[in-house]
Amino acid sequence: MPPLLRAEKITVSFGGRRALDGVSLTAEAGRVTGLIGPNGAGKSTLFDVVCGLRRPRTGRIRLDGRDITREGPARRARRGMSRTFQHLELFGRLSVRDNLLVAAELGSGRRHAARTADAVLARLGLTGVADDAADALPTGLARLVEVGRALVLGPRVLLLDEPAAGQDAKETERFAALLRSLADEGTAVLLVEHDMSLVMSVCDEVHVLNLGSVVASGPPARVQTDESVLAAYLGETRP
Numbered sequence: 001m002p003p004l005l006r007a008e009k010i011t012v013s014f015g016g017r018r019a020l021d022g023v024s025l026t027a028e029a030g031r032v033t034g035l036i037g038p039n040g041a042g043k044s045t046l047f048d049v050v051c052g053l054r055r056p057r058t059g060r061i062r063l064d065g066r067d068i069t070r071e072g073p074a075r076r077a078r079r080g081m082s083r084t085f086q087h088l089e090l091f092g093r094l095s096v097r098d099n100l101l102v103a104a105e106l107g108s109g110r111r112h113a114a115r116t117a118d119a120v121l122a123r124l125g126l127t128g129v130a131d132d133a134a135d136a137l138p139t140g141l142a143r144l145v146e147v148g149r150a151l152v153l154g155p156r157v158l159l160l161d162e163p164a165a166g167q168d169a170k171e172t173e174r175f176a177a178l179l180r181s182l183a184d185e186g187t188a189v190l191l192v193e194h195d196m197s198l199v200m201s202v203c204d205e206v207h208v209l210n211l212g213s214v215v216a217s218g219p220p221a222r223v224q225t226d227e228s229v230l231a232a233y234l235g236e237t238r239p
């Protein structure tokens with residue numbers, strides 16, 4: 001069986017500068033796959049390519065083996081791909097619940113959407129703030145709302161861009177348990193995150209990007225001690 005998600009030799013240039021240079025990686029169903037690397041390594045650009053917001057200059061994106069490189073974001077979402085953004089994209093004046101409902105109604109009818117939104121709110125521990133305006137929440141909780149908006153669509157592939165930024169230690173611990181349970185249900189989770197203890201504790205496999213290339217891939221324990229990874233991070237927080 002092909003991997004659920006596969007990026008093949010993806011190249012993206014901005015002007016003359018290569019942001020991604022022949023990047024290949026996979027994300028499997030039932031696994032949490034980490035994507036780490038220093039600032040500017042190309043992580044968010046790769047997410048944009050995977051979810052259809054940016055066309056690569058060369059390379060292919062495959063879902064279940066099918067080439068979806070030419071499909072747009074809406075089509076990919078219907079195929080079961082959801083993502084969150086590094087810069088929050090919530091409707092600030094809407095309540096937390098309505099933020100989820102707007103997304104859920106894209107995926108199903110109104111009654112079903114309400115039930116789905118409430119179930120996701122409960123799962124994320126957000127029921128108590130369901131009626132609060134999204135822009136009144138602290139960053140850690142606002143990021144969970146963003147995750148909730150992705151979850152109401154019941155994704156098979158979930159792309160999370162720095163979801164734990166702004167969370168305190170307790171929130172991060174709960175979040176790690178959520179990621180594990182999503183993977184246990186069969187979701188392919190692709191996680192971009194700077195919190196190394198979260199990445200190392202929750203991921204089954206980690207890909208390391210540096211200057212637009214994958215410099216290491218493997219289980220967290222191996223990647224952590226890889227020489228090229230340590231070199232990529234010199235001058236930054238080491239993994």
Ligand SMILES: Nc1ncnc2c1ncn2[C@@H]1O[C@H](COP(=O)(O)OP(=O)(O)OP(=O)(O)O)[C@@H](O)[C@H]1O
Nearest residue numbers: 014018019037038039040041042043044045046086
């Ligand atoms: N729209 C754009 N126009 C020009 N250059 C861009 C654009 N988006 C990204 N870049 C450049 O591409 C490179 C990769 O950026 P990207 O945001 O993908 O990195 P990243 O690994 O997600 O970084 P961070 O951890 O800081 O979010 C960087 O050099 C960045 O300046």
